[in-house]
Amino acid sequence: MKVIAPMSVTDSEVTSTNIAATVHPVWDAGTTYAANDQVYMTGLSGKAYRTVFESQLGSNLGNDPSADDGTNWIEIGATDRFKPFDRKIADTVSKATSITYQITPSSLVTGIAFFGLDAESVRVQIYDAGLTEVFDETHDLVDDTEIVDWFEYFTWDGIYDSEALFTGVPGYSGHRIDITISAPTGTASVGQIVLGRVHNLGTTLDGTGIGSEDFSTKERDTFGNAILIEKPFADTVDFQFSFPTRDARRIKRVLDGIRATPSVYFANDDMTEFGTTVFGFFQNYSVPLGHGGTSFATLEIEGLV
Known part of the structure; x- marks a missing residue:
């Protein structure tokens, strides 16, 4: 089991x-804004990016x-x-045929994860x-696991992975990282790009389970008809x-360091097909100590929407 502590x-x-x-103006305390005007602010707690706000009234x-x-104001x-x-x-960003980013990290990057991909x-x-150039790797996102016979081969509709994981990345501070998300005949989209240092927490065991928490509402009217409202x-x-x-002490130090930071948890570099790669957070954790030199632990992760 491993985790990417993000930068x-x-x-x-x-x-x-x-x-x-x-293009948004930076918020100015001396400017009067009309309803629906948008501004941005930087340096907000826990947000390294420019945050956009929209005015909710005139003469603001x-x-x-x-x-x-x-x-x-409401945060956009x-x-x-x-x-x-x-x-x-x-909350994805999209662009025709490809999305490119060139990033010069200010800290060590040994893992990069992508979520919400459509490419x-x-x-x-x-x-x-x-x-x-010290690293060059391309991940094909075509998911052909449903093709189990000739019938599926000829009727397959084309399914693509929405996640990608790169490990063993030599992204030292000051190196240049070039990212290309390609959809040559369509529109490329991505929800999150997470860069950071990979930490090894232990060996993933049988019994690890995947699931989801659905925020959709499910109710019934007075006649018993189901009313389903789909949500993330x-x-x-x-x-x-x-x-x-x-x-144990090293693992506790790693987890303490990311306790309030969404991070990428995954079973292992070669186990992505099991669906255990998740970008999220843990609520609490307990690391029991074993007498025989080996300890066993459970870590429950809830992903971000």
Whole structure:
């Protein structure tokens, strides 16, 4: 079992992209805003990206959007360019044929994960400080696991993975990471791009389970007819894993460091087909210590929407 502890991606890390910067003025306490005017703010707690707010009334003067309760301003989210880094998988960014990002990380990156993909392939290239290519890997997103016979082969409608995971990435601080999300004959989309350092927590065991938490509402009217309102759902994974007892302090240190940070949890580099890769958080954890040198633990992860 492993986890990617993510880095924050800011204006300074994104050195190039083909996603146009959304034009919004920065909020100014001395400016009067009309209803539906949009502004952005930076430096908000827990948000490394530009956050957009929309005015809810006319003659909006001196009301700080970041401290508002929704009366004067509502938060719209990140600008298009930074949607892949705003921790909202469902809020995607799209562009015809391809999406490209060039990122110069300010910290070590050994893993990159993608969620909410709608594309044919994802390519990651890394260049060192001298612009020598040191990594080049492409993941084909075609999912052909349903093709089990000739009938399925000829009737297959084309299914693509919505996730991609790259590990063993030599993304040292100051290196250049080039990302290309391709859909040559259509529109490429991505919900989240997560970059960070991979930490090994232990060995994934039998009994690890996947599921989902559905936020749709299901009610019945006075005649018993079902009223279903579809809403988003979150992936969940209950990890069962083992680890050398002597690693308990290190594991606790890793988990404590990301306790309030959505991170990427996965079973192993070669086990992505099991559906255990999830971008989310844990509520609490307990790491029991074993007498024989090996300990066994459970970690429940709830994914982001």
